[in-house]
Amino acid sequence: MSKVAVIVTNDVEDIEYTSPVEALQKAGHEITTIENEAGSKIAGKHGLELTADKGIDDVSVDDFDGLLIPGGFSPDQLRVDERFVDFVKDFLLSNKNVFAICHGPQLFVQSGLSSALKLTAFTSVRPDLYYAGAQVLDEPVVIDEKHKLITSRTPDDLDDFNREITAALA
Numbered sequence: 001m002s003k004v005a006v007i008v009t010n011d012v013e014d015i016e017y018t019s020p021v022e023a024l025q026k027a028g029h030e031i032t033t034i035e036n037e038a039g040s041k042i043a044g045k046h047g048l049e050l051t052a053d054k055g056i057d058d059v060s061v062d063d064f065d066g067l068l069i070p071g072g073f074s075p076d077q078l079r080v081d082e083r084f085v086d087f088v089k090d091f092l093l094s095n096k097n098v099f100a101i102c103h104g105p106q107l108f109v110q111s112g113l114s115s116a117l118k119l120t121a122f123t124s125v126r127p128d129l130y131y132a133g134a135q136v137l138d139e140p141v142v143i144d145e146k147h148k149l150i151t152s153r154t155p156d157d158l159d160d161f162n163r164e165i166t167a168a169l170a
Contacts, residue, residue, distance in 0.1 A: 006067075008070055034059055070104060101161055114134040141161055
C-alpha cells in the first residue's frame, strides 16, 4: 500500500479529484488531502465538498510515495503559493510518482523543471508548458518514465489515467 498526497483547493474539478482518488483507494492506497490548513473546507466547481486532512506546512515529500494534482481552477491558485510549488518541485526531484490531470501541470511551470519533462495537459495549458521548455504531447495519457510522471488532458481521459496511475503504484 502506497501513501498518496493530493494537493487541492477550492474550485477543483470534482471528477478529477473523486475518480482518481476512488481508483487509488480501491487499489489499496492511502490518500491524504492537503490544502492550506488541516480541517479546511474545500469546495469543488460542481458541488464537491472536501475537508483537508493536512495542511501544507505539516507535510513532507518523505511522508508519501506519490502525488496527485487534480485540475480545475485549483492548480492555478496553488501555483502562486511557494509552499505548494516547492512541494511539487521536491516530488519531481525525488524519483517518486507524480500524477497530474487537466490544469494540474500548471504547477510544473512554476517549478522551473518543465524543460526536463514530457507530458500533456488541458488544451490551454499545453502552450504554457511548451514555452517553458517541456516536451508536450496531445495524447490521453503521457508517461514520462524518467521522472515517474503521468499526465492526462481532461476528464474524458480518466479511465486511461486511473489505469496508469494505479499500475505505477502496483
